Amino acid sequence: MNIQNYINGQYTNPISNEWIDNYNPSNGEIYGQIPNSSKDDVEAAYKAAKSAFKQWSQTPIEERSRIMLRISELIEANLERLAEAESKDNGKPLWLAKAVDIPRASSNFRFFANAITQFASESHESVGLNAVNYTLRQPIGVVGCISPWNLPLYLFSWKIAPAIAAGNCVVAKPSEVTPMTAYLLGEICTKAGLPNGVLNIVHGLGGSTGQAIVEHSDIKAISFTGGTTTGAHIARVAAPMFKKLSLELGGKNPNIIFADCDYEDMLTTTIRSSFGNQGQICLCGSRIFVEKSIYEQFKTDFVNVIKNQKVGHPMAEETKIGALVSKPHLEKVLNYVEIAKEEGGKVLYGGHKLTIEGHENGYYMEPTIIEVSTDECRVNQEEIFGPVVTIMPFETEEEVLAMANKVNYGLSATIWTNDLKRTMRMTKELQAGIVWVNTWLMRDLRTPFGGVKDSGVGREGGFEALRFFTEPKNVCIKY
Numbered sequence: 001m002n003i004q005n006y007i008n009g010q011y012t013n014p015i016s017n018e019w020i021d022n023y024n025p026s027n028g029e030i031y032g033q034i035p036n037s038s039k040d041d042v043e044a045a046y047k048a049a050k051s052a053f054k055q056w057s058q059t060p061i062e063e064r065s066r067i068m069l070r071i072s073e074l075i076e077a078n079l080e081r082l083a084e085a086e087s088k089d090n091g092k093p094l095w096l097a098k099a100v101d102i103p104r105a106s107s108n109f110r111f112f113a114n115a116i117t118q119f120a121s122e123s124h125e126s127v128g129l130n131a132v133n134y135t136l137r138q139p140i141g142v143v144g145c146i147s148p149w150n151l152p153l154y155l156f157s158w159k160i161a162p163a164i165a166a167g168n169c170v171v172a173k174p175s176e177v178t179p180m181t182a183y184l185l186g187e188i189c190t191k192a193g194l195p196n197g198v199l200n201i202v203h204g205l206g207g208s209t210g211q212a213i214v215e216h217s218d219i220k221a222i223s224f225t226g227g228t229t230t231g232a233h234i235a236r237v238a239a240p241m242f243k244k245l246s247l248e249l250g251g252k253n254p255n256i257i258f259a260d261c262d263y264e265d266m267l268t269t270t271i272r273s274s275f276g277n278q279g280q281i282c283l284c285g286s287r288i289f290v291e292k293s294i295y296e297q298f299k300t301d302f303v304n305v306i307k308n309q310k311v312g313h314p315m316a317e318e319t320k321i322g323a324l325v326s327k328p329h330l331e332k333v334l335n336y337v338e339i340a341k342e343e344g345g346k347v348l349y350g351g352h353k354l355t356i357e358g359h360e361n362g363y364y365m366e367p368t369i370i371e372v373s374t375d376e377c378r379v380n381q382e383e384i385f386g387p388v389v390t391i392m393p394f395e396t397e398e399e400v401l402a403m404a405n406k407v408n409y410g411l412s413a414t415i416w417t418n419d420l421k422r423t424m425r426m427t428k429e430l431q432a433g434i435v436w437v438n439t440w441l442m443r444d445l446r447t448p449f450g451g452v453k454d455s456g457v458g459r460e461g462g463f464e465a466l467r468f469f470t471e472p473k474n475v476c477i478k479y
């Protein structure tokens, strides 16, 4: 099946008529093609966005909100179809796409449809000077949204929803590896009555289509989620043009387990935070530190549970872990297992590519647990972004805090403990944008979302996102 760009409310072929193959990770087969869009397609998308801007930015908030609520409802109504498309494109279990990805995409539109009705700005009376200041929060104009492959529609909509809620028009590019649900979103937006040109979706490669969005001199803000290397490149390109940037990048998040935690709860959640979505979530707790007194017990229990996590075809009901997103990605992740061995790491479980009967060319691998003796090895420092975790013991709070912070990344951290004072000390000291205590990936969409250090700049979520997608203007009136 060929998918098309969505520009000015119409599905269109790329101007050059060049196409890229789209692979199904569950069986390694090409099942469609996507536009290999050029600068010209991006320009067409920009023009459509530009001409829609005046009217959209003047559309009453309530009307914008109503349209976005309709988009949210239509996503919900198309749950089965969207979840199947997501699972086929990405390799994630169908149940996961149904339970998480698609419902969350719907929530993103609903959340920002409501949030915009509550978005307000400050005013300051300059006492004694007979003046009043207020802040106008105006939409930026045309903005670019570039998203990755791990949570395709979930992250695509997480950017688009606040952008359009705030009155901007958008040129958006989903990952070329998982374009399908973004393609289907176009049709939903049209049905919901979103005016032509408010959202334009161009498909294509990062280095050409994505690059053209970032380089476009009149696209004044870029919201990007993806790898740290790409983020650094985008920052270099955008900086001389003084674009507003929101960069959500990689993570290498610590999962710190103290002996006084609620053990069963911790164990169940740690399975999810280690291998959920095949470990392809920037928030996964891929470095597990366990207090020495329960280390051996944890190791045994963790391995025993993992043994029973079924790796299989994404559409099979009993599958817990599906296929990795692409062949190069699978190879990259498998290569890290070799690196771990060379560095003296001990593979406690997994480490191999798996062949699933009937789907022999799919990109499957075993969930993998590597015991490391030092936190400074590469597998403990570099983002692997697959079903691979490291584990090691620690003795003191100071020691584990130092190890937790001794990476270039700083996205999230999890602590398992029932000690309140320790919780208060550690949450302050951990270098991360998000700290979970006795839970993981519990999200309230009003909270700021993002990382420090190499995990990015800026925050998404709630009013932070609406602030990013608006330009504050101070108006000072003397009377």
Ligand code: TXE
Pocket: 146, 147, 148, 149, 150, 173, 174, 175, 176, 204, 205, 206, 207, 208, 209, 210, 211, 212, 214, 225, 226, 227, 228, 230, 231, 233, 234, 248, 249, 250, 251, 281, 282, 383, 384, 385
């Ligand atoms: O991501 P890229 P890749 C990490 C993870 C993974 C690594 C590389 O470690 O192994 O990044 O993955 C677009 N100008 N994460 O290569 O390239 C690209 O087309 C503009 C973490 O797949 O960063 C896609 O739409 N855009 C992450 C998007 O950027 C460009 C999720 C992300 O792709 C571009 C994914 C350019 N020059 C990977 N080059 C997370 N934080 O959740 C690429 N793109």
